[in-house]
Amino acid sequence: MNGNEFGRLFRVTTYGESHGPAMGCTVSGVPAGVELDEDDVQVELDRRKPGQSMITTSRGEPDEVTINSGVQDGYTTGTPVGMVIQNKDARSGKYEPFVTAPRPSHGDYTYSAKFGTRNWGGGGRSSARETVNWVAAGAIAKQVLDQSAYDVRVKAHVNQIGDIEAPEVSFEEMLEHTEENEVRCAHPATAERMREAIDEYQKQGDSIGGSIYFEARGVPRGLGAPRFDSFPARLGAAMMAVPATTAFEFGLGREARSVAGIDRNEDWTFDEGDRPDVVSEEGDPVPVGNDHGGLQGGITTGEPVYGEVTWHAPTSIPKEQETVDWETGEHKRIQVVGRHDPSLPPRAVPVVEAMLNLTILDFMLLGGRINPDRLDDRPGEYDTDYHPSSPQNDPDDAATRAEPTEPSED
Numbered sequence: 560m561n562g563n564e565f566g567r568l569f570r571v572t573t574y575g576e577s578h579g580p581a582m583g584c585t586v587s588g589v590p591a592g593v594e595l596d597e598d599d600v601q602v603e604l605d606r607r608k609p610g611q612s613m614i615t616t617s618r619g620e621p622d623e624v625t626i627n628s629g630v631q632d633g634y635t636t637g638t639p640v641g642m643v644i645q646n647k648d649a650r651s652g653k654y655e656p657f658v659t660a661p662r663p664s665h666g667d668y669t670y671s672a673k674f675g676t677r678n679w680g681g682g683g684r685s686s687a688r689e690t691v692n693w694v695a696a697g698a699i700a701k702q703v704l705d706q707s708a709y710d711v712r713v714k715a716h717v718n719q720i721g722d723i724e725a726p727e728v729s730f731e732e733m734l735e736h737t738e739e740n741e742v743r744c745a746h747p748a749t750a751e752r753m754r755e756a757i758d759e760y761q762k763q764g765d766s767i768g769g770s771i772y773f774e775a776r777g778v779p780r781g782l783g784a785p786r787f788d789s790f791p792a793r794l795g796a797a798m799m800a801v802p803a804t805t806a807f808e809f810g811l812g813r814e815a816r817s818v819a820g821i822d823r824n825e826d827w828t829f830d831e832g833d834r835p836d837v838v839s840e841e842g843d844p845v846p847v848g849n850d851h852g853g854l855q856g857g858i859t860t861g862e863p864v865y866g867e868v869t870w871h872a873p874t875s876i877p878k879e880q881e882t883v884d885w886e887t888g889e890h891k892r893i894q895v896v897g898r899h900d901p902s903l904p905p906r907a908v909p910v911v912e913a914m915l916n917l918t919i920l921d922f923m924l925l926g927g928r929i930n931p932d933r934l935d936d937r938p939g940e941y942d943t944d945y946h947p948s949s950p951q952n953d954p955d956d957a958a959t960r961a962e963p964t965e966p967s968e969d
């Protein structure tokens with residue numbers, strides 16, 4: 560598949576290039592009976608789309624989604640959901656100088672070296688535009704989780720841009736403040752400083768990296784499998800697939816290297832009904848703390864799953880850089896002139912949330928927490944509220960007819 564598929568049971572297959580006709584994906588494993596329409600997907604795509612502010616690319620893409628399959632009368636049918644998002648504002652001309660002269664630190668040379676060719680407009684398949692598919696699929700995963708019997712809630716925010724780091728914020732503060740500013744930082748005062756820093760880098764024709772903190776609450780315990788299919792292994796793969804990411808961590812993350820075992824280890828106690836942030840019943844064993852980020856032995860504990868993802872500075876910058884042209888044998892000085900984000904984390908927040916939702920739902924289907932065939936968990940029952948109804952009156956000129964009749968006596 561050349562890396563174009565994600566998930567085990569909830570499986571997402573994507574296609575499209577940055578400046579091709581369209582982006583799209585097929586989502587298999589969506590249980591039947593989930594209420595879903597294009598607006599449910601569009602609300603998430605609108606959070607990711609370009610042109611939202613002066614600190615995002617000015618590319619004018621409406622990112623309007625069309626659902627082509629897998630939904631009948633407002634409910635999923637259990638068959639693959641197909642979605643397409645048309646590219647409306649691709650301008651490939653500015654990329655012609657780089658067809659055989661690769662831009663520094665991009666995927667230009669490596670894609671050509673792997674395939675012997677590449678779609679060069681806008682970076683083609685290596686462009687972060689491809690994450691529009693992930694957000695669309697993640698929106699469906701979110702609807703499945705929201706309509707299930709579980710209270711899974713996912714949120715992320717930009718916690719660092721350059722050397723400007725936000726203080727720790729609560730989950731409730733993330734829910735309340737993340738979408739209030741262009742940077743998507745849940746600490747308003749820090750968001751202003753981040754915005755000023757991004758503006759300054761943009762004025763200098765440069766870019767800057769940053770990081771996103773994420774948290775998932777209501778994740779039931781017991782999700783994940785040993786070793787290669789552990790929850791952090793799969794979640795790390797999901798996050799590191801996002802273009803320009805350089806690090807993924809959970810719990811204490813990098814700080815764990817300087818913490819003694821006796822300090823990191825979590826004592827066990829019994830739930831006394833005072834742990835609303837933990838999925839447990841009164842009397843269940845629960846860890847005292849959560850330095851492990853809701854994961855022990857690669858399996859969820861019922862506590863909040865949290866961590867951080869880091870992005871390097873965007874590589875498309877207008878400052879002069881040097882490259883070589885393998886066709887002409889010349890050294891060249893180039894400028895990457897175009898419409899690019901000066902910092903990636905602000906638009907990556909919905910991407911991180913999408914990958915969290917996709918990973919959690921896939922594990923819940925694999926673990927039997929949600930019926931993979933149908934959300935109502937009523938196997939064999941065919942007369943449902945979401946089944947299409949038979950027309951009560953056939954038109955007189957109908958090509959085919961089904962007339963009521965008396966049972967045969969034979």
